[in-house]
Amino acid sequence: MVDAAYDVSELLALLNADNTTKGIGKTGPVKGEWEDKLTRFLSRLEAKLDDRRYGFMFAPPPPAMQHDWLASQVLKLLRSGRGAGIKIIDFSEVPADVLPVVTGTLARLLYDVQFWMGSKVRTPVTLLCDEAHLYLPVREDADAVQRQALGSFERIAKEGRKYGFSLLVVSQRPSDVSRTILSQCNNFLALRLTNETDQGVIKRFMPDSLAGLTSILPLLDTGEALLLGDAVLLPTRIKLDVPKVPPDSATRDFWKEWGAAKPDEKAILSAVECLRGQSRDAL
Template sequence: DKLTNLMQTISSKLAEGISPLSIGKYTMDENSIAYMDGDKFFQRHAAIVGSTGSGKSYCVARIVEQMAKLRYSNAILFDIHGEYSTDTFKGKGIKQYKIATPSDLDSDNKLDNNILMIPYWLLNYEEMQALLLDRSDQNAPNQAMVFSREVLNEKEKNVINSPYDKIITVDSPVAYDLNPVLVKMRELDTQMVHGAKGEKQGPYFGKFTRFNQRLENKLSDKRMGFMFKLSKEELQQGWLEQFSNTLMDGNRGIKVIDMSEVPSDVLPLVIGLLARIVFTIQQWSVSEHRHPIALLCDEAHLYVQQSIIQDSVAEIGLKSFERIAKEGRKYGVSLVIISQRPSEVNRTVLSQCNNFISLRLTNIEDQNVIKRLLPDNLGNIADNLSLLDIAEAIIVGDATLLPSRVKIDEPCIKPSSQTIPFWSIWGNEKIQQNLSEAINNMIRQSK
């Protein structure tokens, strides 16, 4: 009775708060609702971790469906496997978008049709270098210098007689056409100049050949079409404002972005770029006009990585998340790290999370990472991480009055992440799989 009274007191205390977020029922007393303080949960970053099949997606869905009920909720959910982009995960306050696939590139009004392009002109100098430059090339310094100079020239041409004339830098997100840059780089690579004894090779002769080849490959690679195959629509100066409204407008609620068809080798750069744009816009907003936004990072171990071995693309993407983890709170940007392998998630980012929802973790390395991040006075509550039932979690942090063991309520909107019943399907009377459809999609690189 005393325990029941205690749990009910905790429950009612949190429910009386300004921003109660219901997560489930306490394991100790299933009649008491387990609330978290929604403000505190998002203010100082959070992590939702759990092995595959532990109920992690249900937990995310449970939180998202409550966020979506708020009038001006504002969040981006990076959906890596397309599990939150299905018809079962739709509802008022949730909008679903996808990164453009090769079959989307020729369509008009992409933003109005929930298709996102990520134009190359959004890349800053560092990101362009990571994507296009081979640092092992002895001519890399010359390539970087001339390329950035030509990019700035093209950007400046597009802002002549505008309020931005003569004040932009190579990092300014100004639309420009990359093809004239490539033409200029080819000219310099084959340029002959007059010398004392007739014509001789120019100062950059042969030094841009490999760089030009890489740039040409990017421009012709349909997998990268969402970045390099731009139409007139994406080259308009007003496009960035439309794009920002799509990503960050509080009237649009939760924006689920299907990243499942983005090539894995550039996934960290693309997500890092989106995160950087969100953070930068918040940073440059006047504080009284700033509307807070949360970034829900599904499968975060794929792009907020702990160990990056000579991968400049992944490294540059990680920088955005490290900066948001350290400074995002000041500008109204919250991170929610969602991962089945916390041991592979960047420690700098995880250490900034002040709230943890840990479902069952079977791997000892993952358990140890979470235990090290939890307060020392938790006793043996963290020792139960491998014993938790499906959809059962340990919640720790300043969003809850006490560390609690909770059974998460089943969400009304469901992601397509249910565990497949192998034995039952193998015992069915007929096979549902359509291999020719799968092969066709694989060749087209689009479902």
């Protein structure tokens, strides 16, 4: 069974026809209703279609037209390894102008699947939103595209627990993250924060008698954090264990490597080709 779909090239052809078709007047051909009014829009649309970064939107694989494709994709998102665990979704190559739409669509899809699933067979899901300030900004600072994504994530934050769906929000700038989403978080793990505005976000979630603890936020060492919320009786300064699997981080030891490491010519050439191809797999 195949779902109803349309080809973007067919839509482009119809728009081109509207942009060039003349009207019929009493004395002969006249300027059409849409003639020359879609030229700029068509040029922008054609540029998007030719940009390979948007290929996942405008050039889906043939299996995506099959009726059972959506269910198989949701199963891949909810399954990891032998059936449970962590699933990492890399959006680093998604253009910034459509990133909110893509993340919001993913969140809404998973939420809707949980909503329509029976309560006894739901898969508990926690969606970890890394660098959340990039696509979950304060609503007053969000544009029209970002507000669409915000609506999906804010709904999950407010109603998701009823359907086994929760959010884990990670950001270096909590003051830039939606206040609605932060207000629904039960626990906060705050590492070193030097910005007063960011410190004020944490301070608002603490009892007045303990608000002075936020003064230690800019003084926390690497691996130290301030934990507050339902998980602890009182806000507590803790030391995090070193992870057994080291993070795949590019942080360098500048004290030792500054000025000592020479540029790798092949690596630079490869990076430039990836930049031109807008893909990490360009080579």
